[in-house]
Amino acid sequence: QQQVKQSPQSLIVQKGGIPIINCAYENTAFDYFPWYQQFPGKGPALLIAIRPDVSEKKEGRFTISFNKSAKQFSLHIMDSQPGDSATYFCAASMADSWGKLQFGAGTQVVVTP
Amino acid sequence: AAGVIQSPRHLIKEKRETAxxxxxxxxxxxxxxxxxxGPGQDPQFLISFYEKMQSDKGSIPDRFSAQQFSDYHSELxxxxxxxxxxxxxxxxxSLGGGANNEQFFGPGTRLTVL
Known part of the structure; x- marks a missing residue:
């Protein structure tokens, strides 16, 4: 059973658009929420991460919004570029889990020129 | 900067063999x-080691085992x-066991069982 639910499954946007990927969780013990970017045949690479005491975090063109009461968080990719075309995974882990990441199902993002 | 190294990158085995x-x-x-x-799936946690001791266990089949050696490399x-x-x-x-420590992923080993 997926502990972190991610949507949509896929997304196509034009260059400059803002893909938005949403994730939801039930387990309130989760306290670390990273986003990973994965290109075909490569390992996931950490993009940005957030903790529940922060409602928003920006790093470059990537922004995480976090709603603790709704148990939801989302990734926004500003001014998207064709090079951003990849699969994006949200994930969550608990303080007492030694870093075990529970991944969402992934979102395939395609940015057209 | 040095990254995580995995070997082999590709492996083809027959059913009932070991890898x-x-x-x-x-x-x-x-x-x-x-x-x-798995194909089109999200990564599923199998097992982790901190300072050569198993720190957590996920959905790892009993047919699989792993360990971490004195030089910190690991084998599955x-x-x-x-x-x-x-x-x-x-x-x-990652540096340090526990949550909130950034995990750096290797390029992966693609295992094909025929």
């Missing part, structure tokens, strides 16, 4: 994680391979 996957963490990283990613041993074991196997490493 050994190796992971060399980033220098000074003391924690290693193993994940299995898979026996009685089944067709369903075909997947990408990722190793990740």
């Amino acid at each position: 050994t996957l190796k992971c060399y963490p980033i220098p000074r990283h003391d924690t290693v994680y193993w994940y299995q990613q 041993n898979m026996s009685s391979l089944e067709l369903g074991d075909s997947a990408l196997y990722f190793c990740a490493s």
